Amino acid sequence: EETGEDDNYEFGKGGFTEHACRYCGVQNPACVVRCNIPSCRKWFCNSRGNTSGSHIVNHLVRAKHKEVCLHKDSPLGETILECYNCGCRNVFLLGFISAKTESVVVLLCREPCLSVNALKDMNWDLSQWCPLIDDRCFLQWLVKVPSEQEQLRARQISAQQINKLEELWKTNPDASLEDLEKPGVDDEPQPVVLKYEDAYQYQNVFAPLIKLEADYDKMMKESQSKDNVTIRWDIGLNKKRVAYFIFPKEDNELRLVPGDELRLRYSGDASHPAWQSVGHVIKLTAQEEVALELRASQGVPVDVTHGFSVDFVWKSTSFDRMQGAMKTFAVDETSVSGYIYHHLLGHEVELQVVRNTLPRRFGAPGLPELNASQVFAVKSVLQKPISLIQGPPGTGKTVTSAAIVYHMAKQGQGQVLVCAPSNVAVDQLSEKISSTGLKVVRLCAKSREAVMSPVEHLTLHYQVRHLDTSEKSELHKLQQLKDEQGELSSSDEKKFKALKRATEREILQSADVICCTCVGAGDPRLANFRFRQVLIDESTQATEPECLIPLVLGVKQVVLVGDHCQLGPVIMCKKAARAGLAQSLFERLVLLGLKPFRLQVQYRMHPSLSEFPSNSFYEGTLQNGVTVNERQTTGIDFPWPVPNRPMFFYVQMGQEEISASGTSYLNRTEAANVEKIVTTFLRSGVIPSQIGVITPYEGQRAYIVNYMSRNGSLRQQLYKEIEVASVDSFQGREKDYIILSCVRSNEHQGIGFLNDPRRLNVALTRARYGIVILGNPKVLSKQPLWNSLLTHYKEHECLVEGPLNNLKQSMVQFQKPKKIYY
Amino acid sequence: DSVQVRQKLVEIDPKEEEEFDRELRALVQESLESRKVELRAKPTINMMIPMNVFEGPGKDPKIVEGESGEDTVDEEGGSVGGSNKVRVKVIVKRGNKQQTKQMFIPQDCSLVQGTKQKEMAELEE
Ligand SMILES: [Zn+2]
Ligand SMILES: [Zn+2]
Ligand SMILES: [Zn+2]
Numbered sequence: 001e002e003t004g005e006d007d008n009y010e011f012g013k014g015g016f017t018e019h020a021c022r023y024c025g026v027q028n029p030a031c032v033v034r035c036n037i038p039s040c041r042k043w044f045c046n047s048r049g050n051t052s053g054s055h056i057v058n059h060l061v062r063a064k065h066k067e068v069c070l071h072k073d074s075p076l077g078e079t080i081l082e083c084y085n086c087g088c089r090n091v092f093l094l095g096f097i098s099a100k101t102e103s104v105v106v107l108l109c110r111e112p113c114l115s116v117n118a119l120k121d122m123n124w125d126l127s128q129w130c131p132l133i134d135d136r137c138f139l140q141w142l143v144k145v146p147s148e149q150e151q152l153r154a155r156q157i158s159a160q161q162i163n164k165l166e167e168l169w170k171t172n173p174d175a176s177l178e179d180l181e182k183p184g185v186d187d188e189p190q191p192v193v194l195k196y197e198d199a200y201q202y203q204n205v206f207a208p209l210i211k212l213e214a215d216y217d218k219m220m221k222e223s224q225s226k227d228n229v230t231i232r233w234d235i236g237l238n239k240k241r242v243a244y245f246i247f248p249k250e251d252n253e254l255r256l257v258p259g260d261e262l263r264l265r266y267s268g269d270a271s272h273p274a275w276q277s278v279g280h281v282i283k284l285t286a287q288e289e290v291a292l293e294l295r296a297s298q299g300v301p302v303d304v305t306h307g308f309s310v311d312f313v314w315k316s317t318s319f320d321r322m323q324g325a326m327k328t329f330a331v332d333e334t335s336v337s338g339y340i341y342h343h344l345l346g347h348e349v350e351l352q353v354v355r356n357t358l359p360r361r362f363g364a365p366g367l368p369e370l371n372a373s374q375v376f377a378v379k380s381v382l383q384k385p386i387s388l389i390q391g392p393p394g395t396g397k398t399v400t401s402a403a404i405v406y407h408m409a410k411q412g413q414g415q416v417l418v419c420a421p422s423n424v425a426v427d428q429l430s431e432k433i434s435s436t437g438l439k440v441v442r443l444c445a446k447s448r449e450a451v452m453s454p455v456e457h458l459t460l461h462y463q464v465r466h467l468d469t470s471e472k473s474e475l476h477k478l479q480q481l482k483d484e485q486g487e488l489s490s491s492d493e494k495k496f497k498a499l500k501r502a503t504e505r506e507i508l509q510s511a512d513v514i515c516c517t518c519v520g521a522g523d524p525r526l527a528n529f530r531f532r533q534v535l536i537d538e539s540t541q542a543t544e545p546e547c548l549i550p551l552v553l554g555v556k557q558v559v560l561v562g563d564h565c566q567l568g569p570v571i572m573c574k575k576a577a578r579a580g581l582a583q584s585l586f587e588r589l590v591l592l593g594l595k596p597f598r599l600q601v602q603y604r605m606h607p608s609l610s611e612f613p614s615n616s617f618y619e620g621t622l623q624n625g626v627t628v629n630e631r632q633t634t635g636i637d638f639p640w641p642v643p644n645r646p647m648f649f650y651v652q653m654g655q656e657e658i659s660a661s662g663t664s665y666l667n668r669t670e671a672a673n674v675e676k677i678v679t680t681f682l683r684s685g686v687i688p689s690q691i692g693v694i695t696p697y698e699g700q701r702a703y704i705v706n707y708m709s710r711n712g713s714l715r716q717q718l719y720k721e722i723e724v725a726s727v728d729s730f731q732g733r734e735k736d737y738i739i740l741s742c743v744r745s746n747e748h749q750g751i752g753f754l755n756d757p758r759r760l761n762v763a764l765t766r767a768r769y770g771i772v773i774l775g776n777p778k779v780l781s782k783q784p785l786w787n788s789l790l791t792h793y794k795e796h797e798c799l800v801e802g803p804l805n806n807l808k809q810s811m812v813q814f815q816k817p818k819k820i821y822y
Numbered sequence: 823d824s825v826q827v828r829q830k831l832v833e834i835d836p837k838e839e840e841e842f843d844r845e846l847r848a849l850v851q852e853s854l855e856s857r858k859v860e861l862r863a864k865p866t867i868n869m870m871i872p873m874n875v876f877e878g879p880g881k882d883p884k885i886v887e888g889e890s891g892e893d894t895v896d897e898e899g900g901s902v903g904g905s906n907k908v909r910v911k912v913i914v915k916r917g918n919k920q921q922t923k924q925m926f927i928p929q930d931c932s933l934v935q936g937t938k939q940k941e942m943a944e945l946e947e
Contacts, residue, residue: 052839053846061845066853076923079914087915092853096912098933103910105925105933111857128932136846141927152827159838338825350826 021045023055024154029073030144036067046143051159053136062166066090083109095131155200192580195346199330209581214319216573221312229308241294259448261313282450321522322545328552335552364406366435377597388596389561393765394604402432408533409512417531418515419550421542430515441511475499521550530554537561540584547585565617606631608645637684646770649793651801651810659699666699667743688721692735738767742775781814908934
């Protein structure tokens with residue numbers, strides 16, 4: 001099934017081998033032997049690890065098993081070790097003897113064959129019987145001891161764990177070490193830690209957290225069925241049926257994104273049989289209208305518009321790929337370089353320098369000139385196997401990333417893989433990189449191929465359709481036929497798929513840079529690709545296992561770009577979040593002592609707007625790359641309380657309310673004042689696309705949208721074009737003017753979402769020309785960070801109250817901040 | 823891809839080590855005894871060195887090709903002649919069939935002392 005993503009693809013299979021040591025995972029055929037007891041047949045290696053005997057000897061002793069077989073790829077080939085004379089297979093009795101005059105050796109048992117006198121008379125030298133097991137280890141020239149490197153990358157199993165495991169195998173022969181440590185159903189999951197013994201322990205910690213998140217996601221999405229949905233039917237350019245309908249959303253509930261799969265159902269009536277079809281979301285409008293492209297166009301009840309039901313079709317793909325990446329990380333030692341392996345796990349590694357000739361200049365064609373901190377970042381990361389770049393708001397991290405990728409691609413180390421957790425970020429970065437002249441392919445999930453993309457010409461599916469060579473004509477003919485008829489005969493479909501796959505591969509192989517989401521890096525179409533150099537943008541918004549997906553394709557040099565002072569990954573399952581799944585790899589590496597290169601010049605905010613964020617989140621290091629003049633709003637008549645300081649905190653004392661859904665909050669007075677501010681902006685000549693309204697609550701978001709279009713004194717359409725959204729959905733973007741509605745206003749409860757300093761940082765750093773914050777200082781001042789923000793506004797005479805056309809300094813008293821730090 | 827990882831010292835619990843040794847010795851002992859009980863009669867001798875081991879190009883038995891040829895020579899094969907390894911042929915039985923494989927044994931292994939002495943003697947001649 002074309003749309004079925006990678007259902008038939010087994011993750012992490014590439015690295016897993018049956019003959020891996022059941023204790024430590026070492027899988028070098030020269031180092032392992034199989035226990036030959038029919039009920040056992042497990043493989044073990046000949047390293048001692050942290051125990052007194054080698055793993056195979058440990059197993060034989062603990063399990064009282066006595067026979068072994070060598071690996072087929074070992075120097076002796078697949079051989080059961082036995083006495084050359086009598087066939088005895090007890091390894092505790094076997095040893096080698098050599099011929100007296102020739103360099104020929106055989107295995108001989110100690111009892112009785114070694115004591116047979118007749119042998120002495122033959123050509124054998126019995127005086128030098130050399131036992132198979134010596135010093136609790138198999139003879140090392142027969143079964144090699146894994147190299148130090150191999151041992152360091154293996155699972156670090158202790159003698160106690162071995163004993164426990166052997167005990168467990170008596171009742172459950174297939175048990176693994178993970179089974180020993182599995183928490184009970186109701187237990188809190190094991191929390192993440194800073195350092196891990198090995199990749200198995202890493203997997204042990206993260207796999208259950210990903211499972212929790214996946215289960216939660218599934219449960220939540222599958223419970224989102226909506227009935228009585230009204231449909232508007234249409235036909236897409238590709239002749240496929242598209243259903244348009246409204247799919248309302250609530251806080252903490254499912255947010256649809258393009259590419260999501262939904263099932264549309266009709267239960268049938270007198271003139272229509274029951275019908276259902278699955279489709280992909282290809283578009284979401286600001287009015288919450290969803291466009292769903294149906295997979296099958298046959299039998300669609302297009303003359304019916306009412307009474308449909310919509311279900312979410314949950315897919316495990318992204319979670320499967322994370323689990324697969326962790327497994328590959330553990331079992332496949334070529335998945336990442338040794339240096340990166342140990343560094344990611346927090347082991348102490350000697351600093352390594354990447355020996356590459358550095359370019360003469362660090363900028364790249366088609367990109368703006370780099371500033372000093374950007375040049376420093378580019379230069380430094382090119383010489384390091386792992387580096388972090390911290391890009392505070394507006395500091396040009398996309399340009400810096402593109403310059404890095406440009407120079408990496410010019411180093412001739414093969415193709416560079418560029419990822420980010422979100423599609424939007426990947427699109428932006430692909431465009432920037434492509435403007436340097438590099439050949440970029442943007443790989444999209446198959447489910448998103450119908451979704452509009454700003455970089456369509458870079459996408460793989462577009463290039464497959466438009467590659468203009470004669471060999472492709474067969475593919476094009478079939479594609480055309482498919483477009484016209486909707487489907488192909490099964491033999492044509494087979495041919496079509498094969499041709500398409502070959503063309504895709506060809507295009508991917510000829511690229512300098514491949515761009516996709518982190519999850520997209522697990523696409524089966526990349527399964528046979530290796531990437532030595534990987535850059536991950538917005539890496540602070542990805543979970544660790546998500547970040548691992550692009551890394552386990554053979555990485556030797558990795559650059560993580562992000563900002564751990566802005567919002568991290570969104571984790572829906574509280575249990576998983578509490579256990580630390582919300583901490584990004586970038587953050588953990590910072591905690592491990594890897595210092596990020598910080599970009600220091602911001603080009604977004606009016607200098608008055610960057611002052612507080614710089615001091616509160618970036619130790620005052622943020623410099624302004626824009627002047628007050630460049631952010632002057634000539635001709636805009638807006639009542640800023642202090643000229644040349646386009647900001648104020650608008651004191652609001654209105655009550656908060658629980659929204660109609662019961663799961664969110666709204667604040668009517670704040671909403672009414674948001675409308676007044678918006679109207680004032682619009683009247684003074686600001687256009688709707690310049691304005692963004694940020695509010696942390698879905699209840700307030702919906703209320704503001706509604707209120708503005710009903711009560712705004714200007715044309716309704718103007719208000720409809722204004723983006724009203726959550727802090728989280730504004731991350732990574734900017735607007736000329738930002739209006740922030742805080743909503744929460746109660747004496748006793750907390751301020752919820754606003755408590756997170758990183759969320760406040762994001763909210764405060766979206767505006768280029770001006771910001772208005774609406775909130776209740778009495779409530780907000782209890783929180784230390786908000787208290788200092790309010791103090792900052794007050795000191796600059798920007799804390800005001802009263803009607804918008806007559807703003808006055810507010811004398812409202814702040815509360816003492818509680819000493820709670822997050 | 824060489825990487826310097828600061829080694830943590832592996833500390834083996836002496837009690838664990840002692841217990842392990844005891845079990846190992848017990849297993850060897852038990853194995854020996856069981857054989858003594860099982861096999862009262864002396865085993866028949868079936869230890870002729872197969873003739874094909876000595877057939878091969880040249881007189882030097884060390885250059886005789888094993889049945890599996892070059893692919894059994896591992897990367898250390900290069901050091902032969904160097905040499906801290908000695909090439910030997912290991913004969914194993916698969917059912918009634920004998921097979922010969924080349925292996926490399928460290929020179930200081932007691933097994934190859936005889937061969938070495940012989941070589942020395944030949945060289946002196
Ligand atoms: Zn066994
Ligand atoms: Zn092992
Ligand atoms: Zn024997």
